[in-house]
Amino acid sequence: MKHIINPPISEWASLCKRPILPNEYLEEKVINIINKVQMDGDKALKEFALAFDKVSLIDLQVSAVEIDIATNEVTAELKEAISIAAHNIRTFHLGQKENELIVETIPGVTCWRKSVAIANVGLYIPGGSAPLFSTILMLAIPAQIAGCKRISLCTPTDKNGNIHASILYTASFLGITEIYKVGGAQAIAALAYGTQSIAKVDKIFGPGNQYVTKSKELVQKNGIAIDLPAGPSEVLVIADKNADASFIASDLLSQAEHGADSQVVFLTDDQTLVEKVKLNLLKQLKKIPRADIAEKALANSFSIAFNSLQECLDFSNLYAPEHLILAIKESEKYVDKIENAGSVFLGNYSCESAGDYASGTNHTLPTNGYARSYSGVSLDSFIKKITFQKITEDGLKNIGKTIEVMAEAEQLMAHKNAVTIRLKKLSDEQ
Amino acid sequence: MKHIINPPISEWASLCKRPILPNEYLEEKVINIINKVQMDGDKALKEFALAFDKVSLIDLQVSAVEIDIATNEVTAELKEAISIAAHNIRTFHLGQKENELIVETIPGVTCWRKSVAIANVGLYIPGGSAPLFSTILMLAIPAQIAGCKRISLCTPTDKNGNIHASILYTASFLGITEIYKVGGAQAIAALAYGTQSIAKVDKIFGPGNQYVTKSKELVQKNGIAIDLPAGPSEVLVIADKNADASFIASDLLSQAEHGADSQVVFLTDDQTLVEKVKLNLLKQLKKIPRADIAEKALANSFSIAFNSLQECLDFSNLYAPEHLILAIKESEKYVDKIENAGSVFLGNYSCESAGDYASGTNHTLPTNGYARSYSGVSLDSFIKKITFQKITEDGLKNIGKTIEVMAEAEQLMAHKNAVTIRLKKLSDEQ
Numbered sequence: 011m012k013h014i015i016n017p018p019i020s021e022w023a024s025l026c027k028r029p030i031l032p033n034e035y036l037e038e039k040v041i042n043i044i045n046k047v048q049m050d051g052d053k054a055l056k057e058f059a060l061a062f063d064k065v066s067l068i069d070l071q072v073s074a075v076e077i078d079i080a081t082n083e084v085t086a087e088l089k090e091a092i093s094i095a096a097h098n099i100r101t102f103h104l105g106q107k108e109n110e111l112i113v114e115t116i117p118g119v120t121c122w123r124k125s126v127a128i129a130n131v132g133l134y135i136p137g138g139s140a141p142l143f144s145t146i147l148m149l150a151i152p153a154q155i156a157g158c159k160r161i162s163l164c165t166p167t168d169k170n171g172n173i174h175a176s177i178l179y180t181a182s183f184l185g186i187t188e189i190y191k192v193g194g195a196q197a198i199a200a201l202a203y204g205t206q207s208i209a210k211v212d213k214i215f216g217p218g219n220q221y222v223t224k225s226k227e228l229v230q231k232n233g234i235a236i237d238l239p240a241g242p243s244e245v246l247v248i249a250d251k252n253a254d255a256s257f258i259a260s261d262l263l264s265q266a267e268h269g270a271d272s273q274v275v276f277l278t279d280d281q282t283l284v285e286k287v288k289l290n291l292l293k294q295l296k297k298i299p300r301a302d303i304a305e306k307a308l309a310n311s312f313s314i315a316f317n318s319l320q321e322c323l324d325f326s327n328l329y330a331p332e333h334l335i336l337a338i339k340e341s342e343k344y345v346d347k348i349e350n351a352g353s354v355f356l357g358n359y360s361c362e363s364a365g366d367y368a369s370g371t372n373h374t375l376p377t378n379g380y381a382r383s384y385s386g387v388s389l390d391s392f393i394k395k396i397t398f399q400k401i402t403e404d405g406l407k408n409i410g411k412t413i414e415v416m417a418e419a420e421q422l423m424a425h426k427n428a429v430t431i432r433l434k435k436l437s438d439e440q
Numbered sequence: 441m442k443h444i445i446n447p448p449i450s451e452w453a454s455l456c457k458r459p460i461l462p463n464e465y466l467e468e469k470v471i472n473i474i475n476k477v478q479m480d481g482d483k484a485l486k487e488f489a490l491a492f493d494k495v496s497l498i499d500l501q502v503s504a505v506e507i508d509i510a511t512n513e514v515t516a517e518l519k520e521a522i523s524i525a526a527h528n529i530r531t532f533h534l535g536q537k538e539n540e541l542i543v544e545t546i547p548g549v550t551c552w553r554k555s556v557a558i559a560n561v562g563l564y565i566p567g568g569s570a571p572l573f574s575t576i577l578m579l580a581i582p583a584q585i586a587g588c589k590r591i592s593l594c595t596p597t598d599k600n601g602n603i604h605a606s607i608l609y610t611a612s613f614l615g616i617t618e619i620y621k622v623g624g625a626q627a628i629a630a631l632a633y634g635t636q637s638i639a640k641v642d643k644i645f646g647p648g649n650q651y652v653t654k655s656k657e658l659v660q661k662n663g664i665a666i667d668l669p670a671g672p673s674e675v676l677v678i679a680d681k682n683a684d685a686s687f688i689a690s691d692l693l694s695q696a697e698h699g700a701d702s703q704v705v706f707l708t709d710d711q712t713l714v715e716k717v718k719l720n721l722l723k724q725l726k727k728i729p730r731a732d733i734a735e736k737a738l739a740n741s742f743s744i745a746f747n748s749l750q751e752c753l754d755f756s757n758l759y760a761p762e763h764l765i766l767a768i769k770e771s772e773k774y775v776d777k778i779e780n781a782g783s784v785f786l787g788n789y790s791c792e793s794a795g796d797y798a799s800g801t802n803h804t805l806p807t808n809g810y811a812r813s814y815s816g817v818s819l820d821s822f823i824k825k826i827t828f829q830k831i832t833e834d835g836l837k838n839i840g841k842t843i844e845v846m847a848e849a850e851q852l853m854a855h856k857n858a859v860t861i862r863l864k865k866l867s868d869e870q
Contacts, residue, residue: 105541119794121799121801126778128812129779140851141849142850143849144850230660231660233669235814254865267853294854297853299851300853304854345554348826353829354829357830359831360829360830360831363856364549366855369545370546370551370829379663383643383665384824386825386827388553396815397782397795397801399783400771401791401799405789406791409794412520412525413794413796413798415521416525417797421570421571421730422697424728427727428791428792432791435687
């Protein structure tokens, strides 16, 4: 972890650039996969499973028997934890429901928006280096609150053709049974365009590796909606002298263990904290199984000592972190200074893992600086808001002239005529 | 306009496919334009203005003098109309502000979302075949309600290097003075990546031709946020025997005059209405200046007579129209049957032009079937919702175990440790 002291503002923008893992011909490779799925459907999916995962699949869809077996394998302790996390996530996302507000903009002209669920959604759950069953909770619970009619889930198998029990259990706990043994770029293509077994969806959600991400990017270009543009996960911690160096180190490591391309950033106005955090990182690194991954991520990461907390906050707003931890005294006072971030954790006991799993907030968040313009996944991600308007005869009399004048000025006379012809009928009737 | 009677459901999907105007090498052309703007900045913009529009520009930014001249040119009548429309649009979009809801998901764990404006937004306003000043109202008013810090506007000039007075006046009426004489794919590239004169923005809004649309699609692939994927404008009218054939014809034409690639669809359960609408179309076509454009659009369009209103609604939900007019008796009764549409107009006097200009709803809407998964532009389009959470010491005691169990099951031990280390400190302190 590189340490920088008071960098001049002119250097901030380049510090905010995220590390990129090169992958030559990634786009060409993914385009080929998508084309093959569009052409050959299920056959292509089975061929890719054999080629990439060395698995020979007969059925793509998970059977009820497989779900039963998984349910028996998951411990009571984990079942209890999943149930508590689901409760909190449901509670928070239920609060995102909006009431319809009917607005009469001018007498006789009423307008409102109605939230309607996106009918068919597809969830991608990675199963590679860690079985991310928590992501099922984060995506399926708001989808169910929204009222999506169909929730399809794709996830890769292990070398034996099995899906991790915790993934199958979590899906089935939520009542999701449409689960397919398909991973990678080909899963995204199947959800986007449909195959014999997998019906196409209207929107695709979920994280993944570079192939999955590129595949989502390419199908979006063809008009398929996706949750968010994606990049490696990241955390930025701002701490003052009241923070606990061992807590900070644990938060940095919990992000660093995600992947070699993750980035962690530590900002402080207290120079002495930097050395303490460094020592704690070394100490804690020894104890975690994914230390090799975390070390690679730390090599791409940095800490900065600034003169003031204000500079820390300014830098953070420019960086636009996915996760932002404010380990500072009276952290609530700084809420209004946060301009760009995915999810913010206030104080010494609001650790990022809490939001990753169980506090109730969503963990699908904008990375790579996208927090400047994107929100994380929420109930909003699973609905469309359709506008409605009802104009009475009097209402049209009230705004008719305005429409006619504007349409004429835009040289759109048929637009004008749609009003004129109605106003004429109303005046003829009088 | 092709007329179809009771098509079998098996044919519905192909009827819902939108006409596509072929444009060979469009993507390659636009990639070249974007690359040149990224490389040469302002110089490229001026070269494109000369090559495409035969205009030699000295300054890209519109001057205060030009705005003053435009303000004098616009009639008092149009100024009044713009003011009324702005009032209605502001009233409707102000109603979209959300209150922060603080949710305690479990004792000691509080979570909420805060709406924060996207700092820098870029608006593209076409100036080609019609000066669409109304789009400035639709985009800039919600941007101002959201609190965006900077609103930049790009619009092409005419052959004399001038921007239409109504565009300059509307922008200046709203207090927008950062206006650039740049059109086409190159304007999108300038807003996305910045040039010497034009600072880059965080999100790009606005309609345009195929080049503009393709350019937005390509910069989005590189992580620049855009409002909506775009396609030609469209309307679907559902009418029963209580509808007025002349009104329906006027609504169909007001959509058809937008462009040769626009599509209009007319559905009814009353066969006799079809002929009446056809006669009214012929009659009204003769009177509109853009009849040649409207005729081309009508050639790509169709009407269907179904046996029931329910089938009309089912077809409409599959088509997912940008604009949907329900010219049926007691139209409010059908609101809950609408699953996919951008904006819905209820009854005989709610004409689409009203929503295009002045009723208050936004006219930037999902086309091309995107209404299945996208909402139109609203206040939401100009904000991010940042999640916050505050976990107290007791809160962490309440959910700590849950997090530890889940993190361990996902094999992310550093995530677990961030909790363990805190719980240990709390128990040591007791």
